[in-house]
Amino acid sequence: MATASQVVERVGVRPAPGRIARLIEQMRKEKVAYLFLAPYAIVFFVFTILPVLTAIGLSFTYYNMLQPPKWIGLTNYRLLLLDDSVFLIGVKNTLYFAIIAGPVSFVACFLFAWLINMQKARKPLTLIFYAPSLVSGIAMGLIASYFLSGDRYGLLNDFLIRIGAISTPIQFLRDARLIMPFIILVQLYMSLGNGFLVNIAGLQNVDKTLYEAAALDGVGTKLQEMWYITVPLMKPQLLFNAVMAIVSSFNVFGIALAMVGLPSWQYAGHTIVAHMYDYAFIRFSLGYASAVAVILFIFTFTLNRIVMRILSTRGDY
Amino acid sequence: MSTYGLYYGIKPVRRKGWSFGQIVLFLFLMGLAAFMMLPLVFVVVNALKPLDELLLFPPRFWVQRPTLSNFGDLLLATSATTVPFVRYIFNSVIVSVSVVVLTILIGSMAAYALSNKHKFPGQELFFVLVVSSLMFASEVTSIPRYLIVNKLGWIDHYWALIIPPLAGGYGVFLMKQFIDQVPREIIEAAIIDGASDWTIFWKLIMPGAQSAWATLGITQFVATWNDAFSALIFTRTEVMKTLPLMLQTVGGGSIARAGAGAAATFLMIFPPIIIFVFLQSRVVESMAYSGIKS
Known part of the structure; x- marks a missing residue:
């Protein structure tokens, strides 16, 4: 709930003479809150805000990490948006990935948490569903290659040949049309972990007596219960997971790198972050990589605001 | 009424037996659980494979002759x-x-x-x-x-x-x-x-x-x-x-x-x-x- 002075602030009315004094008074009243915030605020400023501001600054320079950065204005952005066709492929692939994987993983995280929380064996099941997140990316890459190997020894090819669906093995990770669908599948498999666990935790917060009350009001089926009680009460967790789903789907790279390498076949698995990684750590062109990061940030931020508008009636987090 | 039924708002009548839907759901979750456990199983099985099985081509998922020699190698x-x-x-x-x-x-x-x-x-x-x-x-x-x-x-x-x-x-x-x-x-x-x-x-x-x-x-x-x-x-x-x-x-x-x-x-x-x-x-x-x- 906003106080009067904040309403004034938002509406943009010129401050009344006593406003500064009131502000200071309000700050003094809440000084404990500032103390609670202080330890994190210091670390956040030094190790997050400063590096981000530095990167934004570097995006206007040419910087190869050996010579000092050279100011070149908007050149990086111009090159990136007008002349870099590989970047545009990365944008296209990232959007393709995000539009499918983001919503699917968001919904799956909730549905599985909801289903498992109803089971008697929810403790072992929670561990099992979280298991792929416990295993390192290297092991996951190996497993993916067992399944998707492009010869007939790959488990999927072997299966398809045996049931007679195909006669020659498919090059799953060497076919430009198949690379993205398989990256999406493997990423979905791996991404269940954290959002799922947050939902499990959130489900414990739902006041159980509300279900009984609702049953008396005629909420009959489990699905109705979920839609009318559980979902509204889990709004904070769902908003959190929505933001994290957007962030992680726009930042897809690690699993794509492990599966298809860099550069991938015909750039079919090339993403925005792959492009950034390429320029930052392979070509040592940090200014250009920073410009990619800034554009990615603008993408993510904008989409995030739109999704929040849709999900939240309040319009803020 | 059992506390379990009360806890989840399940009608006590349903506790006597499993409905068809519940059985399908349970089997679905079990199948999925087996799939989710693959990486964990893989890590365990791989650790027990002797070197020739680890480097075998075509690769085999399961271990044939389990051994603890890998741990000796790690120690070395x-x-x-x-x-x-x-x-x-x-x-x-x-x-x-x-x-x-x-x-x-x-x-x-x-x-x-x-x-x-x-x-x-x-x-x-x-x-x-x-x-x-x-x-x-x-x-x-x-x-x-x-x-x-x-x-x-x-x-x-x-x-x-x-x-x-x-x-x-x-x-x-x-x-x-x-x-x-x-x-x-x-x-x-x-x-x-x-x-x-x-x-x-x-x-x-x-x-x-x-x-x-x-x-x-x-x-x-x-x-x-x-x-x-x-x-x-x-x-x-x-x-x-x-x-x-x-x-x-x-x-x-x-x-x-x-x-x-x-x-x-x-x-x-x-x-x-x-x-x-x-x-x-x-x-x-x-x-x-x-x-x-x-």
Whole structure:
């Protein structure tokens, strides 16, 4: 709930003479809150805000990490948006990935948490569903290659040949049309972990007596219960997971790198972050990589605001 | 009526037998569970494979002649290093535990300040900054961050491995979402009773949000425990290296070390599982105040 002075602030009315004094008074009243915030605020400023501001600054320079950065204005952005066709492929692939994987993983995280929380064996099941997140990316890459190997020894090819669906093995990770669908599948498999666990935790917060009350009001089926009680009460967790789903789907790279390498076949698995990684750590062109990061940030931020508008009636987090 | 039925609002009649839908759902979950367990099974099976089976082409998922020789290889490979193996474990434990405890502590304190229990000038702006920071790719900030750590003289100190991970926005955002849900009434009652913010934080907020900080503890431990990158860029000497970085060099090198690598992967997944099992009961535990209503 906003106080009067904040309403004034938002509406943009010129401050009344006593406003500064009131502000200071309000700050003094809440000084404990500032103390609670202080330890994190210091670390956040030094190790997050400063590096981000530095990167934004570097995006206007040419910087190869050996010579000092050279100011070149908007050149990086111009090159990136007008002349870099590989970047545009990365944008296209990232959007393709995000539009499918983001919503699917968001919904799956909730549905599985909801289903498992109803089971008697929810403790072992929670561990099992979280298991792929416990295993390192290297092991996951190996497993993916067992399944998707492009010869007939790959488990999927072997299966398809045996049931007679195909006669020659498919090059799953060497076919430009198949690379993205398989990256999406493997990423979905791996991404269940954290959002799922947050939902499990959130489900414990739902006041159980509300279900009984609702049953008396005629909420009959489990699905109705979920839609009318559980979902509204889990709004904070769902908003959190929505933001994290957007962030992680726009930042897809690690699993794509492990599966298809860099550069991938015909750039079919090339993403925005792959492009950034390429320029930052392979070509040592940090200014250009920073410009990619800034554009990615603008993408993510904008989409995030739109999704929040849709999900939240309040319009803020 | 059993407490189970009451707990979930299931009509007691249904408890007598399973409906068709419930059986289908159960079988579906079991099938999916088997699929989700594949990576875990794979890591265990691989650790038991003799070298020729590890390098077999075409690869075979299951092990034919299980052996423990990989662990012997790992012991041999690690005894050849200049620093005793225990040192890497010690470093990893110190760093991971510190990061988990400090993330929960300062993250929850900040989240309490940013939650709907307080209202101060700059609160909303700060929170927007925290959430927005999650959207800026860490690939390009890692180099400025390295320069800052270097300036502070923290290279090759534990500080460099413990403090920078605390700056992430994930923990604060997560904790704030849960602390917002702690009923305002019990906080107000405590204020009337004369409790200080510090008391409220420890006696009401932290117990009330225990499923949240237990979740945060698990995810943060997994992330820190498996993170080889920080140690790679922030440490110079062998005595400061952490387990994942050391195991990368042991397992990644030559083909002859593939067995040692498989054994190492196996050993690496245990501490996260232990932490998970240890904290999970708090994740799935109901809140102490559930039932209190306005």
